[in-house]
Amino acid sequence: MLLATTKVADVDRFIRIFSTKGADKRRLHGSNGATVFRDPSEPDRVWAIFDWDAEGWKNFVSDPEVPAILQEAGHVGKPQAAMLLGHYEA
Template sequence: MTLALLQIDFVFDGPWGDALADVCRELADDIAQEPGLRWKLWTEDPESARAGGVYLFDDRAAAAAYLTKHRARLAAFGVKDSDIVARVLDVNPALSTRTRGPVGGAADSFTTLARVQVADTKTFLDVFASAGLAARSAHGSKGAQVFAGDENTVHVLIDWADEAAFDAFRTAPDVAATMKRGGAVARPVFQSVRRLGQFTA
């Protein structure tokens, strides 16, 4: 499965900023429930009189389905189709992760938080973003984030397709070898966590 990014903007004459947020609260809540949507960034440019958004979806099919729905919604708001600019792009998660791109998983994923002691953080990240990425992808990972902890300790948040995918990853023989290559000095300590919500601030 390849993540898909939807970019869309259209002619808009306001309101902007907090006023737009007040008007669009219910719409935002509705969009948050869209199948396959991981997140949306709302964009606006009063100077050019355009507004829109950048969305991350699980795949192109979900992005295309939403775009069709959103075009109809904009038409109902009086926006001409000729005033809408939209495109769907594939996402490269390996490079996006290295540049802190928000390519984590959806809210209904099975999520684990691991504490890992490592010999060297740079070596760990290099392997995590290459051989580790391949191993996680093969076992159903939907995205990962790495955080620095105490000296020589990292915390890894990973979204999985389901709990079975995580169990298969944890017990796979090649995974232990990959962790060793990354400089893990002890077995990671995993715990499952449940995402209760995501907020703008």
């Protein structure tokens, strides 16, 4: 699992590209899917929980075709992965 966040120019545009071209590229790097949330206090920020390992994420962000996909999706800056602090029962 991996949690990442980014700011976007337009959420609808972001979802349109994230769910098509972005999904195809993530799949090539081993992603098994994502759940996306809109930040309640920052309407231009989205959060995604990926079913993905750290190596796949690293390969994705270093893929030379990814910057054009991010630009088309309207990212404002680079997506940032959150640091996992732990996993706790209940």
